[in-house]
Each structure stands twice: as structure tokens, then as C-alpha cells.
């Protein structure tokens with residue numbers, strides 16, 4: 001074996017400022033709880049914490065009291081998988097709205113669970129109207145309609161209220177990807193009428209990736225209960241996991257205990273801050289960024305009325321070597337921003353102001369560094 005490159009290093013990575021598409025920077029309080037002594041996954045102390053995590057998840061999702069919430073073991077994609085596999089049986093009609101990279105991922109996944117998938121598309125960066133969903137459902141009576149609230153690949157914010165009405169008028173359930181919205185802008189699960197919602201830890205909640213929020217509303221719980229066939233994914237099967245995360249405490253798989261502690265502390269910080277204050281902070285710092293970009297002759301790609309506060313896609317000036325600028329940001333200033341994804345690769349930057357990263361001093365630091373590099 002060749003000697004590991006880090007063998008003599010002190011494993012102390014540079015203190016990066018994370019302003020990309022996720023992960024976001026993690027508060028020291030959250031990092032600290034990951035270093036507490038490990039307890040067992042059935043230890044009474046851990047069980048108390050599990051209950052609190054579930055309560056706090058209801059709080060950030062703004063979920064109804066009778067929703068079931070759980071941190072899924074794994075990253076946001078595992079929660080996405082759990083949100084699909086538990087409610088899909090073979091040949092179930094599922095409508096998926098695609099206006100970016102993560103809509104595509106939903107399609108691929110639902111097909112692997114053998115759903116009868118119909119996709120509806122609008123160009124990247126645009127959002128769906130309720131009438132468009134209504135028209136599609138009239139000819140394709142889906143059981144589930146899946147849509148992305150905050151498309152991290154484009155920076156577009158999808159309004160959900162009217163779509164929720166249409167979906168329910170057709171007797172379908174609404175499944176929403178809230179990975180880049182939860183903790184940064186209102187998801188409003190109960191107010192909007194979302195049936196299934198999932199997110200990740202490392203975006204607007206600013207915990208390390210590893211335990212990912214999932215919320216299941218009463219209509220979806222009923223659907224889970226009425227399944228004719230076993231869930232096609234053993235690890236993410238909520239008919240079994242509800243028995244570990246419910247009063248029975250039956251072992252299913254070992255929870256990623258330290259990741260759950262981290263998520264707990266991040267959720268507790270959101271609770272202390274209050275959702276209204278937290279959403280306002282995200283909006284205010286986004287405006288600070290957008291104003292500052294204007295002074296550098298750079299423009300956000302998405303019009304203001306549907307632009308996400310947590311992630312901004314920036315149009316790149318003609319002839320700019322965007323990769324070189326991003327590596328100078330990283331190497332000279334310790335700042336990470338993201339390039340474009342999929343269809344937007346090489347065309348935009350993605351600047352995230354998520355969770356603990358959404359602070360005025362970070363915006364000013366980024367703008368200052370960009371000004372020096374570009375001049």
C-alpha cells in the first residue's frame with residue numbers, strides 16, 4: 001500500500017467559508033455535540049433526544065400535529081428515496097414536475113420503483129402554474145404529484161399554494177422536495193397542505209450531512225397503511241421504521257447517533273432564533289448579495305419574483321474564466337461557491353446563503369474577494 005497522503009498531516013482542513021450549493025458552514029455548537037460521548041441507539045437518553053428531534057422537525061416543517069416526522073439515515077437523496085418508495089407500488093401513476101436537475105432525479109428514482117411516471121416540463125429556471133398541473137391531471141389521474149420547492153440547480157422558487165389545491169381537487173397527494181428551503185424560507189406543510197416533504201441537513205439547517213428530515217402527513221400515512229405490497233426498499237421502509245421512531249422502539253438499523261445529535265442542535269438553534277426571524281435574515285442577506293453583485297456588473301439569472309433567498313444563480317460575464325475565478329476564491333480567500341449543474345454547467349455560478357452561512361459579514365467578504373479578483 002502506498003503511504004496515505006494525509007499520514008503525517010494533522011487533519012485540520014482550511015477553514016472554508018461555505019457559500020456554495022451545500023453544504024453550508026456549520027456552527028461550532030453543532031460541531032461540538034458531534035464530539036460528545038457516544039450513547040447506544042436504544043439508550044433512554046437517546047430516546048428522549050429522538051422525541052425532541054421529531055418535535056423540532058414538526059416545528060421547522062410547520063407540520064400538523066398528527067404528521068409523522070423522522071430524520072432519515074443518509075443525505076437528502078436518501079430522504080428523497082424514502083419519500084418516493086414508501087408511497088409507490090408497481091404501476092402507480094405518478095406525476096413529476098421537472099424544471100431542473102432535482103426534478104430529473106425524482107423521475108429516475110420513481111421509475112426505478114416501477115411507477116407509471118408522467119413528467120411535465122418547463123424550461124430550467126421557470127416554475128409551474130396551477131393550471132398547467134390541472135390540465136395534466138385531467139388526462140393523467142396521478143396518485144402522487146412530486147415537485148421541487150427550491151430548485152438548487154436554477155435558483156427558482158416554486159409557489160405551492162394553488163398547486164396544492166389543484167392536486168387535492170384531483171384526489172392526489174402532494175410530495176415536495178424542500179431540501180434548499182427548509183430552515184431558510186417557509187415550507188408551511190400544514191398551511192399549504194403538503195402530504196410528504198423531505199429535506200437535507202446541510203443546506204438551510206446547517207448541520208453536517210447524514211440525517212435528513214422527512215415529514216409524512218395524515219393522508220400519506222393512510223396511504224402507507226393501505227399498501228398491498230411490501231416497500232421495495234428495506235432500509236427506508238417506514239412501515240418498519242415507524243416502530244423504531246414510535247413508542248415500540250423496535251430495532252431496525254442503528255441510527256447514525258452523532259448525526260442525529262448534530263441535527264438536534266441545529267434544529268434547536270432554529271427554534272431559539274424563531275422561524276420568522278430566520279426567514280427574514282435569509283431574505284435580508286440575499287438582498288445584500290444581489291445589490292452587491294449589481295455593483296460588480298453581475299446579475300442574478302432568476303427574476304426577483306421567483307428568486308430564492310437561499311441560493312442565487314449568477315449570470316457570468318462573456319469571456320470570464322469562471323473555473324479560474326472560483327479556484328482563486330477557494331485558494332486565496334478560503335471561500336467556496338459552486339459552478340453550474342447539468343444544463344447550466346459553465347453558464348452560471350451558484351452562491352448559497354444558507355443557514356449559518358447566511359450572515360452579512362460573509363456577503364461582504366465574498367463581494368470584497370470577488371472585486372479584487374475581477375479587477
Ligand SMILES: *Cc1c(COP(=O)(O)O)cnc(C)c1O
Nearest residue numbers: 075076077102150152179180200
Ligand atoms: C442537495 C439537494 C438534494 C440532494 O441532497 P443530498 O444531501 O446531496 O443527497 C435534493 N434536492 C435538492 C433540491 C437539493 O438541493
